[in-house]
Amino acid sequence: MGLAMMELLSMTSCSSSDSKNGDTPQPTPQPEQEVTIQDSEYDAIINQYVDNVVLPTYSDLKTKNSALYQAVVDFGDNPSNANFKAICDAWLTAREPWESSEAFLFGPVADLGLDPNMDSWPLDQEAIVKMLESQQWNEMEWTGDYDEDDDAIAAAQNVRGFHTLEFLAFRDGQARTLTDQAVDGEAANAVYNASNANAWAQYMRNTAQLLVDDVTTLVDAWNNGYADKFKKHDGGDFTSGLSCIEQLIDGCIDIAGEVGQAKIGDPYDLYQSGKTNEALYAVESWYSWHSRDDYTNNIYSIRNAYYGSRDGKINANSLSKLVAKYDAQLDADVKEAIEEAADAIQAIPQPFRNNINSKEAKAAMDACAELSDILENELKPFLINHTK
16 A cells, blocks of 8 residues: 555656756747727828828928919019029929828829929920910910810810920029020020010010919818818718728829829830930939929829828828738838838939930849738738728
C-alpha cells in the first residue's frame, strides 16, 4: 500500500511538471474582429470636406480671379512692362486655387461646362490670333445647355480661360513686354505690338471677365443648393454617406490619373515617339513655365480632400482619420503615396517643357500611377466592403 501510494504521488508530480512545460492545451486564437463602418460616420467628414475644403477653395478662386481682372484693367488703362508683370503675378496667384480644386471636378463645374470654359488645353493658338484680328469677342461665348460634344461650344472654350490669358501675358516663362518681337516665323499678331495693342488689351480684359463670371457661377451653384444636396445625401446622385465618399475618392482617382497619364504622360509619349514639337505643345502651362506647380497643386487637391483641410494638416473629421481608425497601414500608405507623387513632380527639372523625356518625368508618372492605384484598388474597396 505504501509503495502504491508513492507511485501515485510520483505520477501526479510528473503530470504537474509536464503541465509547466507546455503540454496543457492553449486557448484557440480568436479571429480578427470584422471591421464595420457605420454610414453615419461619414457625415462629419462630408461636412468638413464641403465647408472647409471645397467652398473655401472656390471662394479663394473667386477673390483671386477678381484681382486678376483688376490687374488686366490696370494694364488696359496704363500699358507698361510693369503692368504686364502684374498680370502674370496675379495669374500665378489665381492659378493655385484652381489647380487645388481639381480633385473635386464634379457637380456644377462639370455639369455647366465650367472646367473647359476656364481651363481648356491645348490652346487653339491659331484661333486666338484670328480673334485678335477679327475682334469678334462674341465668339468667346456660347449659350444653351452644355454639351461636351458640341463643336461650337468647344470652339468658344478654346479661345478663353486661364491658358488664353496665359498666352497673352507670358512668353517663355516671363511676362511679355511692350516691345515683343516675332521670331521663327511667328505671325505678327502672335506677339504684342503697337498695331494690335488695343485689341490685345481688350482680349485680355474679356478673357479675365469671363473667368470672373465662370467662377461666380460656380460659387453660386455650390452655395445655393449643391453643397446642401451633397451634405444631406438623401436623394438623387447621393443617397448615403458612402456615395458621397465614393465621389470624393473618384475625384481624387481621376486627377491622379490625369496628371500621370495625360499632363505628364502625353508629352512624354509624344517625345519618346519622336514628335518633339507636338510634345512641347501638349505641355500644359508651358507659356508661364508653371507646369510643375500646376501638377503639384493637383496632387495637393487630393491631399486636401483626404485630410479635410487646406493647410496640409489632418483634420479630426477627415477621411484620413477614419481610415486610420480601422486600418492604420492603409492610411499610412495613402498618405505616403500622396507625398511621393508631389515630391516626384517637384523633382522634375525646371521647366518641364525642357525636360519632357527626363528620368524624373518618368518617375513622376510612376508615382502618380501608384497613387491612383492605391486609391482605386485599396482605399475605395476597403470602404465599400466595410460600410454598413
